[in-house]
Amino acid sequence: MLQPTGMAVLARMGLAEEVAAHGARIDALLGLEEHGRTALDAPYARLGAPGVFGIGIHRASLFQVLYDAVNAAGIAVETSREVASSTVEHGQRHLVFADGKRSPGHDMVIDASGWASRIAQGEQHGLLPYGALWASLPVTRADPVAWNLLEQRYRRASQMVGVLPIGSRGSGQPEEVAFFWSLRGQDLDRWRAAPLERWKDEVRALWPETHFLLDRITSHDQLTYARYAHRTARRPGGDRLIRIGDAWHSASPQLGQGANMALLDAWGIAQALRQAHSINEATSLARRWRGDHVQLYQAVTAAFTPMFQSDAPMWPWLRDRVMAPMSKLPPVARLQASLMSGLFGWPLPVLGLDLPDYSALASAIASRAAALDQSYSPTTRQTSLPDAS
Ligand SMILES: Cc1cc2nc3c(=O)[nH]c(=O)nc-3n(C[C@H](O)[C@H](O)[C@H](O)COP(=O)(O)OP(=O)(O)OC[C@H]3O[C@@H](n4cnc5c(N)ncnc54)[C@H](O)[C@@H]3O)c2cc1C
Numbered sequence: 001m002l003q004p005t006g007m008a009v010l011a012r013m014g015l016a017e018e019v020a021a022h023g024a025r026i027d028a029l030l031g032l033e034e035h036g037r038t039a040l041d042a043p044y045a046r047l048g049a050p051g052v053f054g055i056g057i058h059r060a061s062l063f064q065v066l067y068d069a070v071n072a073a074g075i076a077v078e079t080s081r082e083v084a085s086s087t088v089e090h091g092q093r094h095l096v097f098a099d100g101k102r103s104p105g106h107d108m109v110i111d112a113s114g115w116a117s118r119i120a121q122g123e124q125h126g127l128l129p130y131g132a133l134w135a136s137l138p139v140t141r142a143d144p145v146a147w148n149l150l151e152q153r154y155r156r157a158s159q160m161v162g163v164l165p166i167g168s169r170g171s172g173q174p175e176e177v178a179f180f181w182s183l184r185g186q187d188l189d190r191w192r193a194a195p196l197e198r199w200k201d202e203v204r205a206l207w208p209e210t211h212f213l214l215d216r217i218t219s220h221d222q223l224t225y226a227r228y229a230h231r232t233a234r235r236p237g238g239d240r241l242i243r244i245g246d247a248w249h250s251a252s253p254q255l256g257q258g259a260n261m262a263l264l265d266a267w268g269i270a271q272a273l274r275q276a277h278s279i280n281e282a283t284s285l286a287r288r289w290r291g292d293h294v295q296l297y298q299a300v301t302a303a304f305t306p307m308f309q310s311d312a313p314m315w316p317w318l319r320d321r322v323m324a325p326m327s328k329l330p331p332v333a334r335l336q337a338s339l340m341s342g343l344f345g346w347p348l349p350v351l352g353l354d355l356p357d358y359s360a361l362a363s364a365i366a367s368r369a370a371a372l373d374q375s376y377s378p379t380t381r382q383t384s385l386p387d388a389s
Contacts, residue, residue, distance in 0.1 A: 001026065001150065001164070002055040002062070004355055005342035006260030009267045011356035019065050020361040021368045023057035024147065024165035024175075029340060031152040031308075034206060039154055039320050041327065046337040051358040054256070054341070055365070056150065056166045058136055058176060062259065064169075086111075086119050086241065093240040108279045110269060111243040112262070115229045115250035119243070126231035128252055130309035133181045133191075133223040136166065137216050138174035144209065145177055150256075153207040157308055157316040158182070161207050168368065175369075179213050181223075182309050188225055196220060228252040230305070232298050236291075242269055242283040249294050251301035254308050260342050261297065265290055267351055293347040300339060 002010075002023065010016040031040035044053050070077065082098035092105025111119040139145050145165060152162040160182040168175050181203060183191060191199060200214045217223065229250050236248045245262030268286040276282035306312065307319040326332045338344045348354060 001256035001260075002057055003257065003260045003340070003342040004049075004052055004054075005257075005347055006263040007055065007356045007361065008348055008353040009263040012267065012353060013069065015065055015069060016356045017360055017364040019057065019062060020055055021364040022061035022065070022169065023055035023167040023365060025362060025365050026054040026056045026150055026165065027148040029150045029152075030146075031154060033316070033320050034153070034155045037320055037324075039316075039324050040152070041324070042333075042336050042340055044337060044341060046330075046333040047341055047343070048334060048337075049355060051362070052341065052355065053148075053358065053362070054150070055361070056164045056178070058166045058169050058178075059259070061167065061169050083113060084118055088239050091240075106240070108240045108242070108283070110266075111241060111247045112245050112266075113247050115231060115246040117233075117243065117247035119241070119247065126229045126250075127185070128228045128230055128305070128309070129184050129186070130182055130252075131185055131188075131225055131227040132160075133183055133225055135179045135217060135223045136176045137179050137213050139165075139177050139213075140175065143212055152308075154308065154316065155206050156313060157306065157310045157319070159202070159206055160308060161203050161210060163210065163213065167365070171371075177213070179210070179217075183225065185227060192220055230298070230302055232294070236287050237283045240279055240283075242286060244269060249298055251298060252305045252309065254305050255297070255301050255340060257297055257301070257342050261294065264293070264342075264347055264351065267353065271351055289350045290347075293345045296345045297342075300344070 002019065007016050007020075010019050027045070028043035029040055030042075031038070033039045081095075083095050084098045085096045086109055087094050087096060087102075089105065092107065093109045094105050095103040095109065097103070109119070111117055113119060116125060145163065147165050150162065150164045152160055154160050160180075162178075162180045164178040164180075166176050166178050181199075196217070196219065200217070203214060204211060230252060232249045233243055233247065236243050244265035246258060248265065249261065251258065265286070268290045269282065272282040272286035272289070273279075276285050306315040307323065327336050335344070
């Protein structure tokens with residue numbers, strides 16, 4: 001999911017419409033528990049910022065647009081290098097590779113190597129017990145997909161199945177949805193060893209309407225197991241070094257913020273380099289601008305994750321009996337929308353960013369969908385809140 005925060009950065013880079021053109025417009029998150037009770041009903045419309053929505057997108061689409069922009073800017077890319085650590089010598093930071101070779105000295109290293117960063121050595125990876133199986137599945141407009149929703153079904157918090165429309169990876173490529181199923185890391189081998197049909201029966205029992213997607217999964221290998229880690233680096237930087245994205249802070253993707261946070265971090269360091277008088281001043285400025293928002297979302301994600309992925313019965317009870325009813329109250333609904341859009345804690349003004357032009361983004365998505373299917377008229381589903389349309 002790309003949130004208004006990540007899109008604000010992409011808009012400033014001139015890439016927002018190109019990215020949106022690959023994605024799907026998501027108006028709300030809707031989650032029902034096993035008996036049909038609403039556990040999560042969160043339309044972006046409750047944000048109070050007209051026209052704002054989320055964008056479901058395949059990560060390859062986002063990567064490709066960014067990669068093309070890097071190439072167009074003439075930035076050199078060196079691939080097939082495994083970074084093992086880094087070191088400072090004579091006022092320059094060098095990367096040390098796994099084969100023992102070293103890079104030339106750099107004024108600064110930005111560690112964007114994700115949650116298992118080797119540069120952030122000696123730190124706990126904070127692996128969470130639950131991860132999820134994921135597949136990107138082709139769909140057609142004739143399929144019964146709620147094109148404008150991220151939908152989930154839960155059995156307590158120990159089972160979750162979800163479907164998220166993610167647009168199309170490019171011309172000639174089909175529309176896709178991301179399909180995911182919660183699974184504890186310790187159960188992965190057992191899942192692999194069991195017949196696929198047994199797992200499909202479990203999914204169908206929780207959400208029978210996903211049968212048309214399950215029919216498109218014919219082998220265990222179509223599903224990728226993603227592990228989640230909740231970890232905040234003790235030192236988000238050092239001399240001529242700054243960590244951004246998951247290398248600084250990683251969390252479970254329940255709130256769909258990680259890539260957006262990484263984009264904000266990247267924008268922060270770019271802005272800081274423009275303003276600061278030295279590299280080290282720039283890294284501390286960037287950390288200061290981003291620090292509060294990062295801490296806030298790390299705390300909120302840690303609090304929310306057990307409500308959607310855990311074994312203790314107390315968490316789903318809180319989710320269904322306390323959080324869901326409370327979120328119908330206007331101030332709470334607005335807070336929830338602000339949290340899921342990444343805007344809680346006002347991360348944009350400090351970085352000199354504004355919300356992007358969502359009418360242009362909506363047009364970019366609609367034209368791609370229309371080009372794909374001449375008879376396209378968006379079939380959207382309303383959530384239970386009246387203003388979700
Ligand atoms: C299943 C799943 C769903 C998610 N859903 C969402 C979502 O909806 N919205 C959202 O915003 N976020 C989501 N996230 C989180 C998001 O993917 C991450 O927060 C985001 O990718 C972080 O970006 P990054 O650039 O910091 O790190 P990464 O995307 O992890 O990129 C790190 C890169 O560094 C490379 N690398 C790592 N180690 C080395 C090394 N030693 N040497 C050289 N290269 C190295 C890796 O190969 C990789 O290419 C999800 C995550 C998962 C797992």
